Amino acid sequence: MHMRGWVVIALLAAGLTAAALSTFGGYLSSGRGDVLQVTEVLGAPGAADAQEPLPGLALHIAFSADGRSVIARQNDGKVVAWDRGDGTGRLLAHTNGAFAYCAAGERLVISNENAAVALSLRDGGFEPVAKGPHDHAAFSADCETLALAGASDAEVLLLREAAGDARLRTAQPVRNGLSLSPDGAHLAAAGGVYTQAGTHRTTIEVFDLMQPAPAARLIADGDAVMGLWAMQFEPKGRSLFLGSQVFGQSGLRRIDPESGKVVWGHDGFESYWVRGLAVAPGGTYLATGDEQGWLRLWDTETGILLNERQAGQVIQALAFSPDGSWLAVSMWDGTIGLVPLGSLT
Numbered sequence: 001m002h003m004r005g006w007v008v009i010a011l012l013a014a015g016l017t018a019a020a021l022s023t024f025g026g027y028l029s030s031g032r033g034d035v036l037q038v039t040e041v042l043g044a045p046g047a048a049d050a051q052e053p054l055p056g057l058a059l060h061i062a063f064s065a066d067g068r069s070v071i072a073r074q075n076d077g078k079v080v081a082w083d084r085g086d087g088t089g090r091l092l093a094h095t096n097g098a099f100a101y102c103a104a105g106e107r108l109v110i111s112n113e114n115a116a117v118a119l120s121l122r123d124g125g126f127e128p129v130a131k132g133p134h135d136h137a138a139f140s141a142d143c144e145t146l147a148l149a150g151a152s153d154a155e156v157l158l159l160r161e162a163a164g165d166a167r168l169r170t171a172q173p174v175r176n177g178l179s180l181s182p183d184g185a186h187l188a189a190a191g192g193v194y195t196q197a198g199t200h201r202t203t204i205e206v207f208d209l210m211q212p213a214p215a216a217r218l219i220a221d222g223d224a225v226m227g228l229w230a231m232q233f234e235p236k237g238r239s240l241f242l243g244s245q246v247f248g249q250s251g252l253r254r255i256d257p258e259s260g261k262v263v264w265g266h267d268g269f270e271s272y273w274v275r276g277l278a279v280a281p282g283g284t285y286l287a288t289g290d291e292q293g294w295l296r297l298w299d300t301e302t303g304i305l306l307n308e309r310q311a312g313q314v315i316q317a318l319a320f321s322p323d324g325s326w327l328a329v330s331m332w333d334g335t336i337g338l339v340p341l342g343s344l345t
Contacts, residue, residue, distance in 0.1 A: 036295050036309035038329070038337035042070060042082040043089065045333040053316075058330035060317055064121075065103040067321040070328050070336055073099035079110060081121075082336060093119060098148060100137035103322060109137045109146060116148055130157055136177050140184035141235075145209070147187055149174035156189055158209070168214060172203050176228050181237030185210050186257045188240050190227030202226050204242065206257045219260045222246075224267075226253060230277035230317075234300060239263065241286055241300070243274035250274045250290055254303060264303035269294070276318035276330065280341070287327055289315025295329060297344045307344045311337075 046054045055076035062071050070082045077096050080089040095110035102108075106121040115128040116137065135151040146159040154173050158166040172191030179188045187209055192202035202225050205216035219226070224244045231242035240255040244265065251267035252274060269290060276289030279300065286298040293311040295318075298304065314332035320341075321328070327344070329337040 034309055036293075036311045036329070036337070036339065037343060038339050040084060040087075040338035042084070042087060042336040042338070043334055045331075045335050047333075053332070054334045056334040057332065058317055058334075058336055060099050061319045061328050061330050061336060062101040063103065063319055063321045063326075063328065065106060065322060067323060067326065070319070070338075071101050071108070072330070072336060079108065084338070092121070096133075097150075098134040098137035100139050100146070102139035102141070102143035104141060105143035107139070107143050109139070109148075111135070111137070111148075118146075129159060136174060138178040138180040138187075140180045141182035142184070145180060145184035147178045147180055149178055149189065151175045154191070156187065156207075158187070160184070163209075166214070168207055168216070170203075170205050170216060171218065172201070176202065177231060179231045179233055179240065181233040181257070182235050183237050185237055186233065186240075187214075188227075188231055188233070188242075188257070189216075190231060190242070192225075192228065202228060204231070204240075204255070206240065206255075206260065208258075217257075217260045219255055221253065221262050221265065224251070224253070224265075229273055229275045232277055232279050233257070234279045234283045235281060236283060239300065241277060241279060243277055243288070245273060248272060252286075252288060252298070252303075254300070266303065276315045278318040278320050278327070280320045281322060281324040285324075285341070285345070287318050287320070289318050289329060291315075295339075295344075309344065 053075050057075040058072035060073040072080050077094045079093045082089050097111035100109045108119040111134040116130045116134045118129045119126045134148040136149045138147045144161040148157045154170045156168045174189045175192045176190035187207040189205045204219040204227050207214040224246050226244045227242045244251040244253050246267050250269040250271045250273050253265045254263040271290035271292040274288050274290045278287045286300045288296045291314050295309045297307045317330035319328045327339045
């Protein structure tokens, strides 16, 4: 389904107003703030279950290089390119693990039980890039550096066209994800284990890839669980942003990758996790989305909250368009909403 004109997602369709928000999918919404408005919706909404995500839920999203389509890695393993012009979805591939998209080269990396494979969306060609299953992948902006890791493996495979390949050992299995700085100079690995007591133990390890033998810098911040759902470097690679949690309440951190220190942080959000996180191409804005449906826009330098809007359902993932004028929002009902950045600033 594709809709233009101002649309108030989910809430107005259900006859609700911002003041009357109650629950969606089992997650409580507080009713504070304006309702999130979108100008385009990609995909057909489903009846979201309280605990189980829909097959079509977009776990990861990215804009194409020209901004005319949104590429989504769905919960059912399908990788779909949604055309913003006519609203249709085109199946690109299937993956049971890793997903990474590099807009500059229109390259897509996916994984199956036997290998990680790179697909060219320009000519349809494909080639295996590494043997074995992989759960996480990340590209540099120029597509020349690719990082791969398995959720149970305490190492990262680094594939570099110019500097050669390498294997980097990590303190914990890379359970939660990878992020490469756009210039390929730094790699962040979010490791962790789930204890028998039902708690998370996490580490963020940052590698300086400009060193001949990159060593990990371990980043910790007291009792905070960090990087479980999303993390991303800003465009110049001078800061790493990630979601956090302290005593069951989510938060946000800005990390200096050189020193490993927390530049600023926020705690005490109502939601359990911040799931979606994206840095605008210019590096000025950071967008976050959480399990209580709050879309928030932050100043990256100061950490000041600039705006917040209520989606009325869990926000799973976020992505900015290449020109920074649009924000794609993956919703718990299986749709992807397109929000003009100008409506939030």
